[in-house]
Amino acid sequence: MNKSLYRLDWISIILYLALVSFGLVNIYSTNFNENSSIFNFKIPVAKQFLFFMVSLFVGGVILIAKSKFFERFASILYLITILLLIGLFLFGKNISGATSWYSIGGIGIQPSEFAKVATALAVAKYLSEIQVNLKKLRSLLQVGLIIALPMVLIILQPDPGTALVFGAFFFVLFREGLNSIFLLLLFGLFFFFILTLVTPIPFVFASIITLLIALYFFSKKLNKKASLLPYLALIVVSCSYVYSVDYIFNNIFEQRHRDRFNIILGKEVDTQGIGYNINQSKIAIGSGGWEGKGFLQGTQTKGQFVPEQHTDYIFSTIGEEWGFYGSAAVIIVFCFLILRILYRAESLKNNFARIYGHGLAAILFLHFFINIGMSLGLVPTIGIPLPFISYGGSSLLGFSCLLFIFLNLDANRLSE
Structure with a gap:
C-alpha cells in the first residue's frame, strides 16, 4: 500500500465528506416528494449521490497516483481541456441559452468545471x-494567457459566471510575487467601475x-521637477475607461444583466421581475x-418559491430550515477548510x-463568497454553485478532483 496514504490530511477529508453529506440532505429537501424514492435516479438527490460515488472512486484513484504525474502531465491536461471547450461550439448542447454541456448517454458533462482543475x-x-x-512583462503575459484562454472560451458559451471564477488566479499571482501596483490598479478599476x-x-x-x-x-x-505630462495622460486614460464602462454597460450588456446590477446597487427595486429570485431567497x-x-x-x-434552489440558491434552503446556527456552521466549515488548505x-x-494549493483555496473562496453573497443579495446573480x-x-466531480489532487501532493511532501 502506498505509504503516502498514511500521511493523508484526514481533517480535510472529513470536512469534505461533511459538506457533501449536508449538500445531499439539502438537495433532498428542495425536491422532497412523499411519493418519490431516493433510489429513483431521475430525482436530483439520487443523481447527486451517484456522482458522489463516482467522485469518491476518482478521488481514490488520484490519491494512489504518483504525485509527479500531475506536474508532468499538467500541460497535456490543460490542452485536452481547451480542446473540449472548443468542441462545445460544434457538439455542445444548449441549455438555458448557454452551450456549456456535452450530452453523453443522457448525462450532461460541463467541461468548464474541469477547466478550473486543468488551469x-x-x-x-x-x-x-x-x-x-x-x-x-514576458512572464506576466504568458501566465495571463494560460488563465485568459479558458476564460474567453467560457465567456463565448456564454457563461460569464463560471469565467469570473478564473479571476481567483490573480490572488495566486499576487502571492507569487506580482507587483503590488497591480493590486492597487485592480481596486482602482473596480472603484471607478x-x-x-x-x-x-x-x-x-x-x-x-x-x-x-x-x-x-x-x-x-515634494519635487519641483515633477512633470505634468504623466498626470494629463492619467486623466485621459481614466476618463476613457469610465466612458468605456458606461458605454459597455448601456449598449453591450443585456437588459437582464443591467437590471441585476441596478438592483444590487439600489438604483431599482423589482421584487416580482428580475429581482424575484434574490427577494425570495432573502x-x-x-x-x-x-x-x-x-x-x-x-x-x-416546499412551496418552491425560490427558483434554482437546489443549485444556485441552495444556501437559502440552509438558512430557512437550519437557521442562523446551521448557516453559520456551514460558513465556519468552509472557512476552516480553506484556511487549512x-x-x-x-x-x-x-x-x-x-x-x-493556493489556486485551490482561491477558487473555493471565490465560489463560496459569490454564491452566499448572491443568496443574500450582496452580489448579482451570476449562477455559480456552492462547492460540494x-x-x-x-x-x-470537478471540486473533488481539485481537492484530492492537493491531498495527494500534500501527502507526498516527504518524498519531495
Whole structure:
C-alpha cells in the first residue's frame, strides 16, 4: 500500500465528506416528494449521490497516483481541456441559452468545471519553473494567457459566471510575487467601475480631474521637477475607461444583466421581475430565524418559491430550515477548510504543490463568497454553485478532483 496514504490530511477529508453529506440532505429537501424514492435516479438527490460515488472512486484513484504525474502531465491536461471547450461550439448542447454541456448517454458533462482543475495545474507548473519572474512583462503575459484562454472560451458559451471564477488566479499571482501596483490598479478599476454605475458621468470626470490635478500640485511641492505630462495622460486614460464602462454597460450588456446590477446597487427595486429570485431567497433565509424551521419544514422551500434552489440558491434552503446556527456552521466549515488548505500549502517545500494549493483555496473562496453573497443579495446573480453542496454532477466531480489532487501532493511532501 502506498505509504503516502498514511500521511493523508484526514481533517480535510472529513470536512469534505461533511459538506457533501449536508449538500445531499439539502438537495433532498428542495425536491422532497412523499411519493418519490431516493433510489429513483431521475430525482436530483439520487443523481447527486451517484456522482458522489463516482467522485469518491476518482478521488481514490488520484490519491494512489504518483504525485509527479500531475506536474508532468499538467500541460497535456490543460490542452485536452481547451480542446473540449472548443468542441462545445460544434457538439455542445444548449441549455438555458448557454452551450456549456456535452450530452453523453443522457448525462450532461460541463467541461468548464474541469477547466478550473486543468488551469490550476497549468498555472502551478508554469509559476514553479525557475526562469519565471512575474516582475517581467514576458512572464506576466504568458501566465495571463494560460488563465485568459479558458476564460474567453467560457465567456463565448456564454457563461460569464463560471469565467469570473478564473479571476481567483490573480490572488495566486499576487502571492507569487506580482507587483503590488497591480493590486492597487485592480481596486482602482473596480472603484471607478462602481462609481460610474451609480454616479452621473460628468461628476465622475470632474472627480478624476480634480483628484489628479491635486496630486500633481502635491508632488510638485515634494519635487519641483515633477512633470505634468504623466498626470494629463492619467486623466485621459481614466476618463476613457469610465466612458468605456458606461458605454459597455448601456449598449453591450443585456437588459437582464443591467437590471441585476441596478438592483444590487439600489438604483431599482423589482421584487416580482428580475429581482424575484434574490427577494425570495432573502425571505427564505430571514424566515429561518436562529434555529430554523427544521428539516423538510421550510415553507419557502416546499412551496418552491425560490427558483434554482437546489443549485444556485441552495444556501437559502440552509438558512430557512437550519437557521442562523446551521448557516453559520456551514460558513465556519468552509472557512476552516480553506484556511487549512492555505496552512498546508504554505508548509510545502515543493513550489508546484504550494502554488496549486493556493489556486485551490482561491477558487473555493471565490465560489463560496459569490454564491452566499448572491443568496443574500450582496452580489448579482451570476449562477455559480456552492462547492460540494449545490446540485451538479460536473461541479461535484470537478471540486473533488481539485481537492484530492492537493491531498495527494500534500501527502507526498516527504518524498519531495
